[in-house]
Amino acid sequence: MLLLLAALGAAVVGGQRQSPPGSCSFETHTCGYSSDPDYSPWSLHSEGHFVAVEPEVGQADSVEARGARGVLLSPLLELDEWNCLRMVYQVSVEGSLDVYLRSEGQSYDRPLWSSKTPSESWLISSVDLGNTTLPFRVVIDGVAGSAEGSSVSLFEIHISSGYCLECSFEQSHLCGYSNQWNANVNWYVGGGVVQLLDNELRPDHDPDHSTGHFMYVDSIHANTFQEVAKLLSPMTTAPMSGCLSFQYQRSEAGGNLFSVYMRDRLGQYQELWKATPENQALGEWQSVQVDLKAPYSVQVVFEVAFNSPRGGRVAVDDVSYSPQFCNADTEPTFDPSLGSCDFEDGLCAYTQGHGAPWRRISVKPNIFKNGDHTTGKGSFLLAHYPLVLRFGYVSRLEGPLLPANTKFCLRFYFSLRGFNQSEQALSVHLQHGSVQEKIWTQGEKSRAIWIQGDVSFTTSSPSKVLFVSACRSLWDCSSVALDDITLDLGHCELGTGLLSVPAQCDFELGFCGYTQDKHTDDANWHRRRGPTPTSYTGPRGDHTSGLGYYVHLEASPMLPGQSARIRSPSLRGSRGPRGPQCLLFYYHMYGSGTGQLRVHVDEGGDMRTVWKQEGERGLGWLRAQVQYSSDRQHQIVFEATRGSSVRSDIAIDDIRLESVPCPAVEDLDVTGGSSNEIE
Numbered sequence: 318m319l320l321l322l323a324a325l326g327a328a329v330v331g332g333q334r335q336s337p338p339g340s341c342s343f344e345t346h347t348c349g350y351s352s353d354p355d356y357s358p359w360s361l362h363s364e365g366h367f368v369a370v371e372p373e374v375g376q377a378d379s380v381e382a383r384g385a386r387g388v389l390l391s392p393l394l395e396l397d398e399w400n401c402l403r404m405v406y407q408v409s410v411e412g413s414l415d416v417y418l419r420s421e422g423q424s425y426d427r428p429l430w431s432s433k434t435p436s437e438s439w440l441i442s443s444v445d446l447g448n449t450t451l452p453f454r455v456v457i458d459g460v461a462g463s464a465e466g467s468s469v470s471l472f473e474i475h476i477s478s479g480y481c482l483e484c485s486f487e488q489s490h491l492c493g494y495s496n497q498w499n500a501n502v503n504w505y506v507g508g509g510v511v512q513l514l515d516n517e518l519r520p521d522h523d524p525d526h527s528t529g530h531f532m533y534v535d536s537i538h539a540n541t542f543q544e545v546a547k548l549l550s551p552m553t554t555a556p557m558s559g560c561l562s563f564q565y566q567r568s569e570a571g572g573n574l575f576s577v578y579m580r581d582r583l584g585q586y587q588e589l590w591k592a593t594p595e596n597q598a599l600g601e602w603q604s605v606q607v608d609l610k611a612p613y614s615v616q617v618v619f620e621v622a623f624n625s626p627r628g629g630r631v632a633v634d635d636v637s638y639s640p641q642f643c644n645a646d647t648e649p650t651f652d653p654s655l656g657s658c659d660f661e662d663g664l665c666a667y668t669q670g671h672g673a674p675w676r677r678i679s680v681k682p683n684i685f686k687n688g689d690h691t692t693g694k695g696s697f698l699l700a701h702y703p704l705v706l707r708f709g710y711v712s713r714l715e716g717p718l719l720p721a722n723t724k725f726c727l728r729f730y731f732s733l734r735g736f737n738q739s740e741q742a743l744s745v746h747l748q749h750g751s752v753q754e755k756i757w758t759q760g761e762k763s764r765a766i767w768i769q770g771d772v773s774f775t776t777s778s779p780s781k782v783l784f785v786s787a788c789r790s791l792w793d794c795s796s797v798a799l800d801d802i803t804l805d806l807g808h809c810e811l812g813t814g815l816l817s818v819p820a821q822c823d824f825e826l827g828f829c830g831y832t833q834d835k836h837t838d839d840a841n842w843h844r845r846r847g848p849t850p851t852s853y854t855g856p857r858g859d860h861t862s863g864l865g866y867y868v869h870l871e872a873s874p875m876l877p878g879q880s881a882r883i884r885s886p887s888l889r890g891s892r893g894p895r896g897p898q899c900l901l902f903y904y905h906m907y908g909s910g911t912g913q914l915r916v917h918v919d920e921g922g923d924m925r926t927v928w929k930q931e932g933e934r935g936l937g938w939l940r941a942q943v944q945y946s947s948d949r950q951h952q953i954v955f956e957a958t959r960g961s962s963v964r965s966d967i968a969i970d971d972i973r974l975e976s977v978p979c980p981a982v983e984d985l986d987v988t989g990g991s992s993n994e995i996e
Contacts, residue, residue, distance in 0.1 A: 670713025
């Protein structure tokens with residue numbers, strides 16, 4: 318992709334100029350930005366007007382370089398309105414660059430943007446900061462690799478009020494807009510003091526800026542049918558629904574097709590607007606307003622297709638955005654939470670379809686059956702309950718009505734017990750009126766554990782999601798459990814690659830910065846998928862998806878009373894109005910000789926225990942929530958101790974940290990009972 322950085326150097330010529338708070342061109346100083354002393358420094362290169370992190374030189378007798386990590390902190394900022402942060406940066410040879418938001422009173426930084434892709438030139442990133450009422454700092458974390466020539470550099474940081482989609486194309490960085498290169502037709506900067514000769518385009522549409530700039534594309538070099546030029550906005554980094562406005566002009570009504578699209582991270586397009594020949598004043602600037610619903614990251618794409626070299630020219634200027642829809646009658650963005658349910662307080666917006674009902678049931682934690690997926694102690698739905706089993710019937714669960722022409726991601730958890738576990742045991746359909754379309758069928762043998770299912774679909778008309786469980790014969794019947802349905806806008810794959818938050822981990826890609834406490838431990842925590850090696854202890858699968866990873870203490874090579882610790886990355890103390898914070902995680906303690914699991918907060922060697930559990934807790938995963946406060950730098954430490962026998966495996970999964978107090982819940986005393994509650 319060709320980035321339009323024309324006249325980039327002009328942006329920093331003429332001495333350090335007055336900039337908005339948090340902005341800096343690094344000409345002679347760093348504008349209040351400072352290096353975290355716990356890491357390598359960002360060095361100011363005055364001759365090149367940038368700051369950089371470079372590999373550290375090794376010992377005097379060695380020429381080998383070591384990778385370096387530098388953390389750059391902005392001055393404290395107070396910005397009440399929506400703002401856009403833009404960086405001109407470069408990752409050379411090997412390294413990474415991450416941007417975080419550090420709000421006052423929070424013990425961890427919120428990730429905003431990340432890149433691990435090296436380049437041979439300066440690049441631009443654009444990050445929507447959104448509305449915030451708390452003072453904050455921008456945290457820029459650069460890691461330079463050890464390979465020769467590695468470095469991470471910042472040329473300019475610019476924070477301005479407004480949205481990153483907005484642009485008048487007057488700045489040299491062009492607001493991060495970029496041209497998707499085509500050998501024959503491309504977008505260029507037009508206008509300015511020196512007008513292009515014979516361009517048939519009027520100057521900047523604002524009469525007060527007749528020498529201003531705009532973007533234009535020309536057909537003169539088009540030599541094949543349907544030559545396409547694309548101008549891409551920066552990718553949004555926050556949900557945005559409102560009115561997108563822009564100005565455009567065309568020199569020819571025919572010979573070109575001008576359209577505006579929305580493009581997600583998977584490269585899927587959705588048309589927003591298309592120019593038509595009717596009522597167009599050729600060669601005049603015209604205003605367009607179009608409703609934009611972008612609940613996930615998207616780019617706005619201005620696309621022109623030419624049929625011949627006589628297709629004329631198209632220009633675009635003054636792209637703006639408002640959080641209010643253009644048309645007062647526009648339906649608000651659909652709230653996908655209406656299609657989500659954990660069945661703790663009923664069926665939510667779901668209803669029983671015709672046929673045998675789904676039964677809402679809770680299984681008290683015990684050594685014979687799994688509890689629900691949500692907490693291990695709550696409720697879920699069950700079809701074909703053994704006490705009322707009949708052959709040759711269907712159970713249906715209907716979701717709420719979904720709007721047309723919308724992309725959705727449906728996720729849920731299911732668990733099957735029984736004989737054949739055929740395709741009819743559980744399937745998902747999309748119902749349009751009286752027509753049903755099957756969109757998902759279970760193909761994974763459940764092994765009596767909770768497994769995640771997901772499906773992406775697009776509604777062409779108002780539709781309902783339908784969960785169907787069929788029991789045709791004795792051999793087809795299974796106990797079919799359903800829990801934790803979540804509905805989101807967009808494709809399911811759009812959720813992958815989310816930026817990580819310190820101390821939060823599902824262990825799918827590794828330990829997320831958690832480290833073994835090797836100096837004082839008798840053993841290590843092990844990352845594993847599937848059952849643990851010793852029978853009658855440990856989980857059968859992870860909590861996240863049933864087929865993924867968790868970490869556990871393998872008791873068989875240890876002696877009774879020996880323990881292992883695993884530590885989170887370092888966390889800051891939390892001060893200010895938010896008060897205590899909440900640690901959530903899932904634990905598994907099954908086995909006749911199960912020992913003890915404890916959670917500590919380590920404040921620089923001052924260790925205090927904030928949660929503990931001992932003995933066998935049941936066959937399934939249980940949720941724990943721990944409210945704690947710390948106003949100092951600290952780590953969260955999980956410590957597992959082996960019990961009396963080798964059947965003492967202990968596991969944890971899906972650790973999450975929230976900067977708010979824990980919700981008040983009744984803690985169910987886990988006993989060895991096996992009674993169930995059926996609704």
